[in-house]
Amino acid sequence: MEFLGSASDALCIAQARRRQVYDDSMYKSKNLHAERRRRQKLGDRLLALRSLMNKATIVEDAITYIQMLQRNVKVLSDQLLEMDSLSVQEDEEPTRDEINASEQMKKYGIKEDVKVTGIDGNKLWIRVVFEKKRGGITKFLEASTSLGFELTDTNVTTSKGAILVSSCFKGIYGNALGVEQTKKLLQEIIRNM
Amino acid sequence: MYEEPGCFDPNNSMAEGVYSGFPQAMANNQKQFEENLELSAEELSYHHHNHQEDTSVSAMELELQKYLSFNVENCDNNTYRSHMMQQVVDDRNQLLSYDHSNWNTGDIGFNQDDPQQNGHRSFNINSLPQTPDLLNLFQLPRCSLLPNSSISFANSNHDTTPLGFIEDLPASDSTSVLYDPLFHLNLSPQPPLFRELLPSIPHGYNLPTSRSDANSLFGDERDSNGVKAYQDEDGGMLEFARDMACIVRGSGNGKKKKPFTTERQRREHFNKKYTALRNLLPNPSKIDRASIVGDAIEYTKELLRTVNELKLLVERKRCGRERIKRHKTEDDAVGDVEQSYNGSLRSSWLQRKSKDTEVDVRIIDDEVTIKLVQRKKIDCLLFVSKVLDELQLDPHHVAGGHIGDYYSYLFNTKIYEGSSVYAGAIANKIIEVMDREYAAAAPTSI
Numbered sequence: 001m002e003f004l005g006s007a008s009d010a011l012c013i014a015q016a017r018r019r020q021v022y023d024d025s026m027y028k029s030k031n032l033h034a035e036r037r038r039r040q041k042l043g044d045r046l047l048a049l050r051s052l053m054n055k056a057t058i059v060e061d062a063i064t065y066i067q068m069l070q071r072n073v074k075v076l077s078d079q080l081l082e083m084d085s086l087s088v089q090e091d092e093e094p095t096r097d098e099i100n101a102s103e104q105m106k107k108y109g110i111k112e113d114v115k116v117t118g119i120d121g122n123k124l125w126i127r128v129v130f131e132k133k134r135g136g137i138t139k140f141l142e143a144s145t146s147l148g149f150e151l152t153d154t155n156v157t158t159s160k161g162a163i164l165v166s167s168c169f170k171g172i173y174g175n176a177l178g179v180e181q182t183k184k185l186l187q188e189i190i191r192n193m
Numbered sequence: 194m195y196e197e198p199g200c201f202d203p204n205n206s207m208a209e210g211v212y213s214g215f216p217q218a219m220a221n222n223q224k225q226f227e228e229n230l231e232l233s234a235e236e237l238s239y240h241h242h243n244h245q246e247d248t249s250v251s252a253m254e255l256e257l258q259k260y261l262s263f264n265v266e267n268c269d270n271n272t273y274r275s276h277m278m279q280q281v282v283d284d285r286n287q288l289l290s291y292d293h294s295n296w297n298t299g300d301i302g303f304n305q306d307d308p309q310q311n312g313h314r315s316f317n318i319n320s321l322p323q324t325p326d327l328l329n330l331f332q333l334p335r336c337s338l339l340p341n342s343s344i345s346f347a348n349s350n351h352d353t354t355p356l357g358f359i360e361d362l363p364a365s366d367s368t369s370v371l372y373d374p375l376f377h378l379n380l381s382p383q384p385p386l387f388r389e390l391l392p393s394i395p396h397g398y399n400l401p402t403s404r405s406d407a408n409s410l411f412g413d414e415r416d417s418n419g420v421k422a423y424q425d426e427d428g429g430m431l432e433f434a435r436d437m438a439c440i441v442r443g444s445g446n447g448k449k450k451k452p453f454t455t456e457r458q459r460r461e462h463f464n465k466k467y468t469a470l471r472n473l474l475p476n477p478s479k480i481d482r483a484s485i486v487g488d489a490i491e492y493t494k495e496l497l498r499t500v501n502e503l504k505l506l507v508e509r510k511r512c513g514r515e516r517i518k519r520h521k522t523e524d525d526a527v528g529d530v531e532q533s534y535n536g537s538l539r540s541s542w543l544q545r546k547s548k549d550t551e552v553d554v555r556i557i558d559d560e561v562t563i564k565l566v567q568r569k570k571i572d573c574l575l576f577v578s579k580v581l582d583e584l585q586l587d588p589h590h591v592a593g594g595h596i597g598d599y600y601s602y603l604f605n606t607k608i609y610e611g612s613s614v615y616a617g618a619i620a621n622k623i624i625e626v627m628d629r630e631y632a633a634a635a636p637t638s639i
Contacts, residue, residue, distance in 0.1 A: 069496035076503035138578040153594035
């Protein structure tokens with residue numbers, strides 16, 4: 001009941017303000033004004049109409065709209081998938097960046113490296129630098145876990161064609177890890193990547 | 194079309210005629226009310242006898258009843274009546290409230306003759322303070338409605354008043370017929386006028402849209418909770434508005450389903466709607482309505498972003514393919530297949546939550562930032578890394594660790610060129626993998 005009242009009030013206020021603005025700029029084209037006014041009139045009325053909606057309609061409309069959007073998303077993503085499958089024949093050569101990785105490393109003098117230190121009981125801190133490759137991090141992680149290492153507080157950074165991994169190693173089974181042993185294992189891992 | 198169960202006669206022009214009459218009524222003089230009231234008693238009895246079998250009339254009456262938004266109910270409760278009357282009295286500005294009282298008073302005159310009348314017809318015409326005002330509603334120009342005069346029953350076994358509007362027609366015998374006073378009038382439809390009426394319908398006045406469920410709409414609202422709930426829902430009054438619009442325009446939109454006979458049904462219906470909305474949302478958390486609506490708002494925004502993102506990607510793909518074709522045919526030296534971006538920057542953001550995992554994915558152009566928080570149980574880094582590879586994302590930076598009970602990670606990745614992965618896919622995939630791993634790891638929790 002109050003909706004219409006408040007909506008029309010808002011309408012009036014908005015229109016009054018606008019009338020002020022229009023009076024000031026009389027030199028502009030009248031058509032422009034008229035058109036703008038008409039558009040604003042429509043906008044205000046739409047707002048008023050929307051304010052009239054009751055709760056049930058709003059919820060229902062929301063449901064409908066969301067469903068429509070979901071359908072759109074589905075259609076578009078299917079389209080995308082289809083386009084993807086169609087265009088598979090374009091070979092995905094490794095991008096130039098990837099090809100240059102090892103060259104970059106050499107250029108900047110970055111060397112593969114493994115550092116291991118023991119900290120705090122049966123934890124080890126490791127720092128490994130190796131060449132950047134597609135899926136390299138995954139390989140490293142995989143190898144580490146398969147060897148019985150558990151990584152905590154990991155930090156991985158990539159720069160200049162190299163990957164730096166610094167992490168805290170722990171034995172998955174709670175066993176203590178030897179520093180030298182771990183170092184050797186890690187070096188082995190990088191070599192095999 | 195306006196859907197009316199049973200006896201409704203889709204005589205739209207009539208309906209329109211009926212409704213258009215009321216605005217005019219409001220403009221009229223109050224004084225005539227009493228005269229009409231006098232007349233009404235006679236005419237009521239007259240019409241009562243004459244229009245008993247008039248089904249079309251009854252259909253119109255039903256319409257009228259509906260659109261007058263009277264709470265027709267079967268309630269025998271005196272207090273209810275007075276409550277209604279009270280509401281009417283309080284709402285001086287409500288034209289239709291006048292209408293309501295008016296009906297009541299006219300009703301009263303008639304009812305005295307009816308032995309079947311319930312006790313609530315205790316109102317005395319003279320005791321109604323509002324009666325003069327009420328008249329307004331019914332003072333139509335000559336050709337318009339004299340509601341009091343033409344109210345009548347067609348159904349003798351109907352135990353309610355001749356003013357079927359006010360009384361709820363019993364569900365069982367929906368044969369009760371109300372004579373539509375405006376039936377014979379050919380009033381032109383004036384939707385806008387009537388629309389103005391709609392907001393003025395007082396709270397708590399329900400609009401029975403069918404006879405069968407007319408009963409106890411108001412009765413249920415009698416208790417404070419009921420009224421409150423009704424007011425919360427706000428459904429009835431503005432439903433009326435919508436219904437009116439439907440009738441007047443002849444379109445069948447809005448809450449056209451059978452109206453609810455009880456407040457509880459209405460509430461249940463609303464709750465069903467809310468839960469339906471909730472089921473659409475990907476991250477439902479709390480069950481209270483405010484959160485549902487809030488989540489719906491966020492989700493809608495997210496969906497809009499996703500749609501834009503996808504459109505952009507599709508566009509890019511299409512451009513890319515065309516460029517490739519062109520390159521092949523034109524013998525271009527530079528095979529810049531991947532430089533197929535159109536001008537706009539793609540950006541999107543969404544969040545997904547599951548029981549143990551929260552994922553936040555942000556994409557700007559070809560950089561994807563993923564935040565992952567999950568309850569510490571399994572080493573997720575490896576799995577996420579695998580997922581990123583699958584999704585053709587190249588992790589540039591990864592940082593994170595244990596925080597209390599949780600793992601928290603931030604992944605800065607770049608999309609490999611040529612891949613058209615989008616934010617929703619990333620988030621969903623990650624969540625899926627996480628949940629799967631959690632399920633797999635559950636029996637062997639560390």
